[in-house]
Amino acid sequence: MGIERDSMEVDVLIVGAGPAGLAAAIHLSNLIEKAREKGELKGAAASDEFTMMIIEKGAEVGDHMLSGAVLDPLSLDELMSDWKEQNPPAYVPVKSEALYYLTEKGQFKSPYTPPAMNNHGCYIISLNQFVKWLGGITEAKGVEVFSGMAGSSAIIEDGVFKGVITDDKGLDKEGQPKGNFEPGIELRSKITILAEGPRGSLTKAVQSELKLDEGRNPQSYLTGVKELWEIPAGRIKAGTVYHTMGYPLGMKQFGGSFNYAMTDELLSIGLTSALNYQDPRFDPHAAFQEFKRHPFISSLLKGGKMIKYGAKTIGEGGYFAMPQLHSDGLMLIGECAGYLNSMRIKGVHLAFKSGMLAAETAFDALTSEDYSAKTLSAYASHFRKSWAFTELWKVRNFHQGFESGLMGGMIHTAAQMITGGRGFSERLTAEPDHVHMRRLSEMPEARLQIEKKFDGELTFDKLSDVYASGTKHEENQPAHLVIGDLSICYDKCTEEYGNPCVNFCPASVYEFIEDEENGERKLQLNPSNCVHCKTCDIADPYKNINWTTPEGGGGPVYSQM
Numbered sequence: 001m002g003i004e005r006d007s008m009e010v011d012v013l014i015v016g017a018g019p020a021g022l023a024a025a026i027h028l029s030n031l032i033e034k035a036r037e038k039g040e041l042k043g044a045a046a047s048d049e050f051t052m053m054i055i056e057k058g059a060e061v062g063d064h065m066l067s068g069a070v071l072d073p074l075s076l077d078e079l080m081s082d083w084k085e086q087n088p089p090a091y092v093p094v095k096s097e098a099l100y101y102l103t104e105k106g107q108f109k110s111p112y113t114p115p116a117m118n119n120h121g122c123y124i125i126s127l128n129q130f131v132k133w134l135g136g137i138t139e140a141k142g143v144e145v146f147s148g149m150a151g152s153s154a155i156i157e158d159g160v161f162k163g164v165i166t167d168d169k170g171l172d173k174e175g176q177p178k179g180n181f182e183p184g185i186e187l188r189s190k191i192t193i194l195a196e197g198p199r200g201s202l203t204k205a206v207q208s209e210l211k212l213d214e215g216r217n218p219q220s221y222l223t224g225v226k227e228l229w230e231i232p233a234g235r236i237k238a239g240t241v242y243h244t245m246g247y248p249l250g251m252k253q254f255g256g257s258f259n260y261a262m263t264d265e266l267l268s269i270g271l272t273s274a275l276n277y278q279d280p281r282f283d284p285h286a287a288f289q290e291f292k293r294h295p296f297i298s299s300l301l302k303g304g305k306m307i308k309y310g311a312k313t314i315g316e317g318g319y320f321a322m323p324q325l326h327s328d329g330l331m332l333i334g335e336c337a338g339y340l341n342s343m344r345i346k347g348v349h350l351a352f353k354s355g356m357l358a359a360e361t362a363f364d365a366l367t368s369e370d371y372s373a374k375t376l377s378a379y380a381s382h383f384r385k386s387w388a389f390t391e392l393w394k395v396r397n398f399h400q401g402f403e404s405g406l407m408g409g410m411i412h413t414a415a416q417m418i419t420g421g422r423g424f425s426e427r428l429t430a431e432p433d434h435v436h437m438r439r440l441s442e443m444p445e446a447r448l449q450i451e452k453k454f455d456g457e458l459t460f461d462k463l464s465d466v467y468a469s470g471t472k473h474e475e476n477q478p479a480h481l482v483i484g485d486l487s488i489c490y491d492k493c494t495e496e497y498g499n500p501c502v503n504f505c506p507a508s509v510y511e512f513i514e515d516e517e518n519g520e521r522k523l524q525l526n527p528s529n530c531v532h533c534k535t536c537d538i539a540d541p542y543k544n545i546n547w548t549t550p551e552g553g554g555g556p557v558y559s560q561m
């Protein structure tokens, strides 16, 4: 359907109001303000018409924010040295921390926490609340923040990034306009900064079209599944951080848990599992439920109440999986650009820093009114001179070291810690996550024996958890999960892998049911359950699923998470 669209010119367009996008907007506003005060403001930013805009697919800023989260305040201190005086949401200093190895029924406390995993000086926060707060600060600086608006496709002309087209609203399931149809707008920008978070859909398309990932390692991912629990006081003290390895993932699968006491009675708890797993029956949601059955964990939760659920992917590939960070008219920041310390599984501080580095580059480009790749390449140079590069370089081979399992990974990690991140090779490579999955014929026995029965008190089925995520979408809209070739699902995938989408999706979006008319087995998609984690876009062994943006405003509402 050919759609006529309005077009709007903006100077700087930021896609995604997460920590990276908001830091970019705040820092660029501050740089402009300082230059104006000194009478030194020149170029496009000096114009009265200057516009900086952020679009965000969540209904409200912060709604799609999900993280542990333990914040390293290093970059927030750089962004706003007085942030503690600006009425931030609750932040609890980390007071004690421990690393445990879980066996099926017991646990061992590690006598040693690797320095990179030390959280001294960090704070336990709700990322949702922090981002909401930063969104208010950003708007107060005059930045136009439009939530409920997704960037659906990129405008690239002659290899130059020119902006994005926002989501069409009011299409029905067949893609036909309903009475309330509103076409998306062409937002044409001098500079676009993509801050979409892990596996951004625009980032994915642009990386491939502009070849930004050429010569890089493929990005590797974990899926993190998290719940927020109200628990009886006296079990764990506010500011306590526990990480665990082992049960239920064992020695053959990379991942582990986080348990953060936000208050004496509020526990953030989750399990992350690498998506380079082999067993197509593996189910990250069920593994998390199993984890909660462990006596060490259930003793924390018993008698408590689960109040919130969420899931997201985490880009773990490290420095060598970072794409080229810029192109003509474009910069990539935050997790969609791979800014994540894979050993610490921490990216918020790097997201802030990447936004600031991109803002400094954008300021110079606006001053010289030159938005070419040559000018914007200064962003990559700023990055290489920053502490963010030093931090990421030290863990450049970390995730790849675990390609062959936990034991091998620990040996690699020890070698990397002695050699400043090098380990046994200057650059360890990795394969895309989905190629690790084995056919059922190669793996007749399930690797993990996980009970998929849930009691509704300690453990929950996917639908109960989706309910707790606050997820809502307009039901009558085109499915945003686009299946390339349905026959693969019915034939090859059923036979070879047993349709792993049913297992790896933590929100029951993929279901096989019996067709009422002919009794045949058919795939039923439940896109309105989707929590936007992107696992399916990554883990499908045939690359047959493409996650696209649904109508803006749909998706989870991760309040307090």
Ligand code: SF4
Pocket (backbone or CB within 6 Å): 481, 504, 505, 506, 507, 508, 509, 529, 530, 531, 532, 533, 534, 535, 536, 537, 547
């Ligand atoms: Fe995640 Fe895909 Fe399921 Fe949505 S459909 S919740 S993106 S796995």
